[in-house]
Amino acid sequence: MTTHPREVLRAAVQPEQLLTALAKVLLGKERAIRLAFTGFLAGGHILVEDVPGVGKTTLALGLARLLGLDFARVQMTADMLPGDILGSSIFDPRQQTFVFHPGPVFHGVLLMDEINRASPRSQSALLEAMAEGQVSADGQSMALPDPFFVIATQNPQEHAGVFPLPESQLDRFTLRFSLGYPGREAERLLLQGKNQRPEDLPIVADRNVLQAWRHAVTAIFLSAEIEDMLLHMARCSRNDERLRMGLSPRALLALKASAQAWAFMAGRDYVTPDDLRSVALAVLGHRLISTANLAGDDLAVLLGQEAWGLDIRF
Template sequence: MTEQLQAAPTVITPEQAQWVSQVFSTTADAVEQVIHGKRRVVELVIACVLADGHVLLEDVPGTGKTALARALGEVIQGTSSRVQFTPDLLPGDITGVTVFDQKAGAFEFHPGPIFANVVLADEINRASPKTQSALLEVMEEGRVTVDGTSHDVGSPFLVIATQNPVEQAGTYRLPEAQLDRFMAKTSIGYPDEAAMVRILQGDRRTRAPLAPVVTTAMITQAQDLVTRVHVSPLVADYAVRIVEATRRASEVRLGASVRGALALVRLASAWATAHGRHYVTPDDVRDLALPVLAHRLVLEPEAEFDGVTAGQVLGQILLDVAAPRENGTA
């Protein structure tokens, strides 16, 4: 199988899609040893990894956000870091700083915690907008620029940012440009009763690291294959019609961007291969529209005052926009 994958054609083959699906399910099974009863969230985060995107988790404290990021870094045999965002956090605390080495007589770059495969930006909305903006370049281009010199953070690279929807004192609202960098927004939520029992039975003060089940090289290879998934013109048109409908909705002041449309198709491509298909179906687009597009919509003040949510607007759009009848096969 490895030899077949090395000579990948322009369009992904069914066999390669099955290989990506195996990588996906193996990774999800391993992470689920720590995050019990949240298979959908785990799969969505891993799909974002395969689509080379980032995730925003809006959740209350103590639901497993840090554990999810750490577990993902362990099972892909990669590195993980955690940055606690506070009002006094500076951009250099994230990206790194250049320090003069007196012995060498030259400036030396000291990388910050952003140089990891999985980065948890905890309570991102507690930092100032200036510090938040330090993530804009690295989330879009996979590199940071310090003192005029660019440094690649490596691949795979995933930012999992969190914000508390309840406690808003001392927080800064994420600007639209920052929100647009996140491929998907979701929440872990509280586990059900059965999962909670398993969590309590397996509780230990210090958890042993999870054994790696895939490598970062395999994840990078899977990311490349995802870009070759077949997206038929009708399926692409369906995604475009959904995005355009967000711009025409009366409750919306600012609809989904072009980046949002690209993110929807990219994540749908990853979702297709995660389920063993080498083509995207309309169902893939419809199932992922909410986590990909909802956080990109800016509602009219009157709609917000009336209690309308972006999720409700998108739900109605998905009912109104007719899906193509074909299944997207090549």
Template structure:
């Protein structure tokens, strides 16, 4: 507790600067950026779902560059095979033996772009890597770099040529976020300003690998009082009381606590509040409860209340 409390002031300025820099690249999305950074510092993977061209890839690239992490981008297609991501063993004639050639997954931050355009078999190739931070090929296990994150982008199921993600894979993503359309003012700045890809090239790293690992350790030390745990468990119990969907699993519960701790850490305090739990609840739970992303234009521009939002409205903070 004391170590984390002393550690945060040393990182606070850098974290605040990182979010400021990223807000200049991905305009008008401060809450999504804060949640995305919270997910990374919690050690989790992110799923970004939205229409093409909304800034999902830009957000992922910006995070990798500002965090000072090695980065690989894989464009998922319907003819992609698991070996295209994980790597494969190739026979070396000079050595008279097979040699493993690592795939693009051997990086610190992997952008799985349009992940749901590949087949379920290829999607499932990421499961071991996301859960165990390792890859097994031909009976051999290979450790992935530390830290290791997957940021996947997903197009709406209403579009052609996409496959739904299996529930087992959805559960591996700590947070699921949607960016949505920019405000008119932000869109005008995009039209009149510099190309986002050019701005990305100019971004200096704010953190490095050691700083990210240190921040992740600090997140684990954020205090969660019993009264907050009581509130968290009431929310979880509410997810399990419906016959319309399966409630949160124990892994989902741990994810909710971890995300709330990270959100508190990024917000500048070393104790989780009910507001921290509320801030991350929808991003942690909706995709696990089967909530499908529906673009705003499909609903006539009207925002629809999600399962998580309904639960938050029905569960009291203090009983």
């Protein structure tokens, strides 16, 4: 199957079909849906921060269904062990040996619900899986499904009995965003039962299509102007006194890949400054560590300053 962006964008199966279908399940959440799919196309993982009941699990179920990938959900708790996520070896009396039983991490789409309720030891068990696409157990490395996509959630309003994600773990998430409450008309449609159930969604793409999409995203063109914008942002972040930690090379690569994915979903084979603006806060918001606990709108203002050259408008 061809992976040139222009040819992939002319294929029978298009990303827009997935976005349209999922919008019938999550009403009024088109931007959040695009951000979630951006994380997948960019080959990364996403962190969804929001209060309970706004559709985080529905988003994960719907994406897994449309992508044709097997799905697992893990409710994180303080007493959870790494083996509960990765799997463990159990003695088989018939074979007189230990046999490895894979954990939920061996699924195409893994929902880690309330990840900040798990202990740091269990949180770190995900690091290798998210970074390398494999896990190590009993001295062996085992490959995870390809594609492998982690959707983690946490409630920002809860502070008791939680373990905040360390910076190294946060950096593994390509994007972080919130769903928010639905608008009035979308909520009216919910009350009327006009939304579709994720279980009823069709499978839009097979693995060949998913691989073609991901390869096409990596081939989306970046002009010298876009590269200069990225480099300028990196320098600004590292010299800004309000920030304790600037953007790492990994953060720049995540922003590049996310902008490429956003352009691909828009039907283009090149990145524009608007693509960078559309994904910047979701990609950089959890990576810019401030000296004054800047967050949300404050970070948006910082990123939108003329000196940064991004001119974000929300």
